[in-house]
Amino acid sequence: MIFTETDIAGVMIIDVERLTDDRGFFARGFCAEEFTAHGLRGDFVQTNIAHNARRGTLRGMHYQAEPAPEPKVVRCTRGAIYDVAVDLRPASPSYCQWVGAELSADNHRALYIPAGCAHGLLTLEDHSEVYYIMAAAYVPDLARGVRWNDPAFAIHWPFEPSTISERDAALADFIR
8 A cells, every 4th residue: 555645644645556467456455554554543443335326415524523533544436536634633733724635436545534634525426435444433422523615724625516414514614
């Protein structure tokens, strides 16, 4: 696996190293030893799948509060998404900054999002499917979120979303 640091400490783009032959390719998608060698959590306890029927579907910006924040690895297994992480850690030098990456079934790229960062995505194709591995179990009472278009972050989405859940549309602006 190829780990690329981003402008936000702890957020990593993870590309696969393909071993190719006439059959196609083989690649490692996860290795706890390699994750921990790069300073990332490798003790995942839950997986989630999100199918998105339409291009322009926005999910986010979500995070889970203490005492059980959710570090995660996000991969698009069908279609394509624009994936975003926002740093909500007050002591971080990249506090309130964001980073985005296109993840697709074709590029096999993943994004590692550490605890303390909000996560959201915008589907770029119909029937996009997202696969998450989580280092903490979901706790409904700790679920939090901030508005996807909050001016405090000024995220540059590829285009305006067409589908947003009522819950996500009602998320408040972030208060520093």
